[in-house]
Amino acid sequence: MISNLDYVTLQQLWWIICSVVGSLFLFLTFVQGGQTLLWQVAKTDTESAFVINSLGRKWELPFTTLVLFGGALFASFPKFYSTSFGGAYWVWILILFTFIIQAVSYEYRTKPGNVWGSKTYELFMFINGSVGVLLIGAAVGTFYTGSAFSLNSMNQVTWEYTLGGVNLRGLEAAFSLFNLSLGLFLVFNARVLGALYLLNSLDLVAVTEMEKRLRKAVWINFLCSLPFLLYVVVSILLRDGFGVDESGVVSMVSFKYFLNLLALPHLLVLLLAGLGLVIWGVMLGAFKGSVKGIWPAGLGTVLVGLCVLCLPAFNSTAFYPSTFDLQSSLTIFNASSSKFTLSTMTYVALGVPFVLAYVAYLWKMMDSKKLSTEDALDHEAY
Amino acid sequence: MIDVDPSLVNWSRAQFAFTAMYHWIFVPLTLGLSFLCAFYETIYLKTGNEEWKKITRFWMTLFGINFAIGVATGIILEFEFGTNWSNYSWMVGDIFGAPLAVEGIFAFFMEASFFAVMFFGWNRVSKGFHCFSTWMVAIGSNLSAVWILVANGWMQNPVGMAFNADTARFEMQSFADVVFNPVAVSKFTHTSSSGFVMASAFVLTISCWYLIKGRHVEMAKKSIVVASVFGLVASVFVAFTGDEAAYEVAQKQPMKLAAMEGLYKGERGAGLVAMGIVNSAKDPGDVQDPFLFEVKIPQLLSLLANREAGSFVPGIDDLVFGNTEENIMGVNTMMEKGKVALADLAEFKEARKNKSEDVAAAALERFKVNEEFMGYGYLSTPEEAVPPVSTVFYNFHIMAILGSMFPVIFGAFLFFSLKGTVTEKRWLLPVGLFTGLLAFLAGQAGWVTAEVGRQPWAIQGLMPVKVATTNLSVTSVQITFAMFAVVFTLLLIAEISIMLKQIAIGPEVH
Secondary structure (H helix, E strand, O other): HHHHHHHHHHHHHHHHHHHHHHHHHHHHHHHHHHHHHHHHHOHHHHHHHHHHHHHHHHOHHHHHHHHHHHHHHHOOHHHHHHHHHHHHHHHHHHHHHHHHHHHHHHHOOOOOOOOOOOOHHHHHHHHHHHHHHHHHHHHHHHHHOOEEEEEEOOOOEEEOEEEEEEEOOOOOHHHHHHHHHHHHHHHHHHHHHHHHHHHEEOOOOHHHHHHHHHHHHHHHHHHHHHHHHHHHHHHHHHHEEEEEOOOOOOEEEOOOOHHHHHOHHHHHHHHHHHHHHHHHHHHHOOOOOOOOHHHHHHHHHHHHEEEEEEEOOOOEOOEEOOOOOHHOOOOOOOOOHHHHHHHHHHHHHOOOHHHHHHHHHHHHHHEEEEEEEEEEEEEEOO | OOOOOOOHHHEEEHHHHHHHHHHHHHHHHHHHHHHHHHHHHHHHHHHHHHHHHHHHHHHHHHHHHHHHHHHHHHHHHHHHHHHHHHHHHHHHHHHHHHHHHHHHHHHHHHHHHHHHHHHHHOOOOOHHHHHHHHHHHHHHHHHHHHHHHHHHHHHHHHOEEEEEEEOEEEOOOOOHHHHHHHHHHHHHHHHHHHHHHHHHHHHHHHHHHHHHHOOOHHHHHHHHHHHHHHHHHHHHHHHHHHHHHHHHHHHHOOHHHHHHHHHOEEEEEOOEEEEEEOOOOOOOOOOOOOOEEEEEEEEHHHHHHOOOOOEEOOHHHHHHOOOOOEEOHHHHHHHHHHHHHHHHHHHHHHHHHHHHOHHHHHHHHHHHHHHHHHHHOOOOOOOHOOOOHHHHHHHHHHHHHHHHHHHHHHHHHHHHHHHOOOOOOOOOHHHHHHHHHHHHHHHHHHHHHHOOOOOOOEEEEOEEHHOOOOOOHHHHHHHHHHHHHHHHHHHHHHHHHHHHHEEEEOOOOO
16 A cells, blocks of 8 residues: 555655644644743742643643654655754754753752752743744744755755854844744744643633633734734745756746645645634633633644645745755755655554544543642642 | 864764763663552552552652653754764665654653653542553653664664665665664663663662661662562673673674774684773784783683684774685775775766766766775774774773672572561662662663774764764854753753752652
8 A cells, every 4th residue: 555655645745744743743832832921821839830730741742742753854854854953053953952951840840959949940941932932933934935055966964154254054044034923923822822721721710810811811922923923924925935847956936835825725725724723712712711722723723834834845846945056955855765764654654643542532531630729739740 | 075074073973972871871760760660550559558659659750850851861862863963864864764753653652641641640540540651651661762772773783775876875675674683672672671770770779778777668678679670680681682782793893892802813712801901002903912901711702702612703903904814804905995986976976967877877886896885985094993992891891790790789689678688688788779870880881882882983884973974163063062061960960959859858748
């Protein structure tokens, strides 16, 4: 069955698989968004304990998904892995640092003898939720804006961007308004998701004042995300893109991404449905007194994420373009693993639905009872 | 080829070694302590005795503290392949990426999902399901080790692949060969069981401290019984798998074995150096004695390396300069062939670029003749193929000597525990107190042996480390090295402090 799939289909399939993982990660950034809300929505130690312990039961999921995203890209698109991670060195290193400091923060924050004090770990969480997500957005933005690199005949990357003689190794991505806007949209969207998740997981009877602040945070952060979202969407529709002809030659094409949306209407449907679901989730959380807004907003984020990640890769487009040397640009066809590896990995990926099923089952089992004061203040709690 | 600054290679190497060694402080405990928690909880489930639940929750707390920093130090390793070893990532990503992706799909999610149940599910799920979750965390942690060691084993013994001159990379031909690579199998069994030993030793150390202080005596005695059984079985298993691992090294990485034993002149019926002081002034090919002092067991090295007491074990000189009598091709000859292969490959790539298909086909045919030596073409001198001998020798011997002590220590604790006299053996408790530290040293020494011993290769015989590195500025890597050093050290200080506090508090609160 799988071995009968042709190489092109496998390459496209694996880009979709990687995009699904990446989009799920964007949904799971509710943990990061929730972390940045801590000082805003929690005004007492008890409320802080609620927020931290609610997020603390899920913090490993985005972390693990990020690792899986990296592993899947390494296995299926190794040229992207080597070019982007090796080239845009500083962006990825800084992203990783924000996740390193997050990983210990939940476990250590309130433990006796934690040396650096609970505020330090709360700061680590804030940095992870703000800087980490912002930089991930900026890195994804380069799928549209491109990066200045070249590849030699052995596919070894040289990063060509310098400022005042200093090679910034990817930090220049933050100089692009588009990349920054995408990053800031993700930060505010993560905060919306974080507030919606907290509304869903907490026993709100115990924290009525915080509930009001959470519902307000849903709305305020959604409003904050709108200008950046609009700028990103309009910019995508209007900007030139990196087209690839049949012989693999890359050239600039006017309105490339707009044309891609027209050529791939299902992506347009994903985008519109996703945005609609996010708005629905926001309305549920902000105005309807519901605790279920996380589900439509989460699904909406996944759909928007899928569109954002697939749009620059399909319809003869270079997904990791080089502004320095167009012909060094990466497409899903020149950056992928061999057919054998992709086939093998596809068999492995058949296990993913099983994994998702038990993750969902455990989530349901653990969250069937809302987080109570007793849980949040338990001596073993975070 | 991009010219690579040697100091960049060394800083990149240092950064990876540093992060890997930090990671390896915590991972072995995770591998073993997760199973010990599962054992303790299973006993609780079977007996219903609340004392076992208290014991389980105490060790689980220490597991959680350790697990968090293990995760923190682990994420960087996967991504460092991309950030600091991008040429490596491209050239072998087709093969090496697959185990990492499988690890992510099947192991990390199992750990992450059941971890939440294990820590916060005591009052939310049934006792049976909670115990099942603890087992799943243990299995997930060890599955993770399986896949990363499959990847590492492939670097030590690249199998199941072929070089594709068109894409200029190695491509997978057989996933089964990669997964069931004998080096990977011996590496996993040896490494994971050494983690079991370390975790058991950790439990002994803390339990002995309690016994010496006269605190939590019942809890400590119960913990020791289970840890001694686990530690004894694991340490005996480590010895067997260590023998197998050494055999694989002898067959696949003879230079590493020669460095482990400080063997310069190969010989039949070679003796095993039980202990010795390496002559640091010794160079390959000179006439100096390799040791200032040595104690040798006759014929044992040949027996361990080839399963035959009279067999020939090549030394560093044989491997570097060749030995026609024993039909060993020297690195010097392989370098010549490798440089021809690289020249032919460059000609092939150029011809392909210029669409000169006939020239390309001829160059490819010539390349195929010397393809297997391609990696050696990157070396500057034959001596470059020799790893730092004294580092490898001492670390191997520290590991082996300490490793041989553990079955005795665990056996003694088990014996006296079963007799019910372990608290009376005042001479034994201090031994147990230091067992954790010794096991930690043995584990680190084992990794240094494995990884320094394969230098200069990133992939044995195919890609030297200097070719694998990303073309970065040295300053960038120096800065990130410093960042890692500071952050990891601050986290380590916090981890140790929290651990000590939890140990001081003990299990009362559970």
